[in-house]
Amino acid sequence: MLDAVVIGGGAAGIAAARTLDAAGLSVAIVEARDRLGGRAHTILLDGAQVDEGAHWMHMAEVNPLVGLARRAGFTSRRAPEDRPLYDNGRLTTGARRRAMDRGWPKLDQAVARVARSGVDETLAASLPALGEWTETFAFGLGLYSGADIRELSAIDYARTADGTNRFLKDGYGALLARLARPLTVHLGRPATRLRSGEDRVVVETAAGDVEARWAIVTAPTGVLKGGAIRFDPELPADLVDAVAGFSPAAYEHAILRWPESPFHRNGADQLTLFRGDQATAAAMLACIGGGDLHYFELGGPHAKIWRNGDEAWKRAHVREVLSLHFGKESDAAEILHVTGWWSDPWSRGSWSVCAPGRYVARDALRHYSGGRLRFASEATSPDQWGTVGGAWREGARAARKIIAALRS
Ligand SMILES: Cc1cc2nc3c(=O)[nH]c(=O)nc-3n(C[C@H](O)[C@H](O)[C@H](O)COP(=O)(O)OP(=O)(O)OC[C@H]3O[C@@H](n4cnc5c(N)ncnc54)[C@H](O)[C@@H]3O)c2cc1C
Known part of the structure; x- marks a missing residue:
């Protein structure tokens, strides 16, 4: 029997398994997909390593992956902080641009006020008057949070830490895969049921059971909500509610x-942001690493438009938006790849957000200490949810708890 089994081989799972392994404990990752990295996945496109999920190393100051990347020989570069805005295909400059930029500090102050008040409301309700830029800010916040700001907890948003960002030349997903190399991993084995007993947890998979003294569950909250993993005994009602x-x-x-x-x-x-309405606003992470590849980006309600579209529909939507903003010039853009994280059965969304009043769910899942199960993922990070760095720290935290329990 193993000391620990980790369900899911994304950032949280790899960090958990590495921490346990480094403490001399026996551990294996049980992963549903036939690859590691979860929502950080690097693919080869046009001869370049490109991330189809996470790309930004957020909060570089405290992100443990910055140092791990350096030690693994990965080259990183600092992300620029400027956010150019295109309006009708034209770069916004001068007084108009300065007027828009004055909105960000106003917004930060308003959100900080809500956080101090302790009375949660939607992020939309906490927005200050931003005049003609209101829609643009709503789009930007939807992009950063991945949510409709009319449904998002302002306190949860306010708790997220800010810092500088970096990019990895060879990809964030590639880094995670590299860091997992020494670990024991069972790929292509979705956990279907977790049976917890007095002294062990049995993870059921179609290819057989894996037994361990402890289990760390890092599957995304959308997967947990969807019931793809059954728990025996059932999880307590307050955790199910969380x-x-x-x-x-x-x-x-x-x-x-x-x-x-x-x-x-x-x-x-x-x-770069493209000013527009619900159907036409978009963003572009342009000229990645100074090259010809670009990410066309949609977040929150704008990304939800893609929910039911197939690949051809998404490609047509990208073409339409680019053409509205840049006319014939955009005909030269070649669409190499489109993502579908929303409907991916092992992701069920890009990360986890909370409605007003529900942000306490993060702590509830994080501090659950019933039986031999622990939970860790981006969702359990109070201040870096929705990030690889946050998930990594959470995985390591859960592992340290188990190490302490095994040694006590
Ligand atoms: C398009 C996109 C862009 C993003 N951009 C950024 C960014 O720039 N910077 C950033 O920091 N973050 C970004 N994120 C968010 C970031 O990718 C996630 O927050 C982070 O990767 C989550 O890590 P995790 O370990 O919590 O979950 P995951 O990475 O989802 O890992 C969970 C693992 O569990 C596995 N699993 C699920 N169900 C089962 C099961 N039943 N049995 C076994 N295994 C199972 C999954 O296959 C997966 O490998 C982005 C996400 C997306 C989708």
Whole structure:
């Protein structure tokens, strides 16, 4: 029997397994997909390593993956902080741009006020008057949070920490896969049931059971909510209620090759917003690493438009939006790949968000200490939810709890 089994081989699962392994304990990861990394996955496109999920190393100051990447020989670069805005295909500059930029500090102050008050409301309700820029800010916040700000907890949003960001040349997903190399991993084995007893947990999979003294569950909250994993005995009602308190965030990419794009003149790695309405606003992480690849990005309600669309429909939508903003010039953009994290059965959303009053779900899942199960994922991070770095720290935290229990 193993000391511990980890359900899920994304950032949280890999961090948990590495921490247990480094403490000299026997551990294995049981992973549903035939690959590791979860929502951080690097693919080869046009000869380049490109992330189809997480790409930004957020909060570089405290993100343990920055140091791990350096030690593993991965090259990273700092992400620019400017956010160019295109309005009707034209770069917004001068006084108009300065007027828009004045909105960000106002917004930060308003959100901080809600956090201090302790009375939760929707992020939309906490927005200050931003005049003609209100829609643009709503789009930006939807992009960052992956949620409709009319449904998002302002306190949960306010608790997220801010810092500088970095990009990895060879991909965030590739880094996670590298860091998992020394671990014992069972790929292509979805856990269907977890049976907890007095001294062990049995993880049932179609290819056989895995037994361990402890289990760390890192499957996404959407997967837990969907009932893909049964718990025996059933989880307590308050924990089931906490899991129900999470909603899936929507964030999707299309990856483009666009050698002559208008963004080349703005420099590399610029997160560029296109002003528009629900159907036409979008963002572009342009000229990745100074090259010809670009991420067309949708977040929150704008990404939910993709929920029911097939690949052809998504491609047509990207074309339509680009053409509205950039006319014939956008014909040269070649769509190499579109994502579908929302409907992916092992993700069920891009990360987890909470409605007003429900942000306590993060702590409830994080501090659950019943039986031999622990939970860790991006969702349990109070201040870095929705990030790889947050998930990594949570996985390591849950593992340390188990190490302490085994040694006590
Ligand atoms: C398009 C997109 C862009 C993003 N951009 C960024 C970004 O730039 N920066 C950033 O920091 N974060 C970003 N994120 C969020 C980030 O990817 C996640 O927060 C993070 O990867 C979550 O890690 P995790 O370990 O909690 O979950 P996951 O990575 O989802 O790992 C969970 C694992 O559990 C497995 N699993 C599920 N069910 C079962 C089962 N029944 N049995 C066994 N295994 C199971 C899954 O296959 C998966 O491998 C982005 C996400 C998306 C989708």
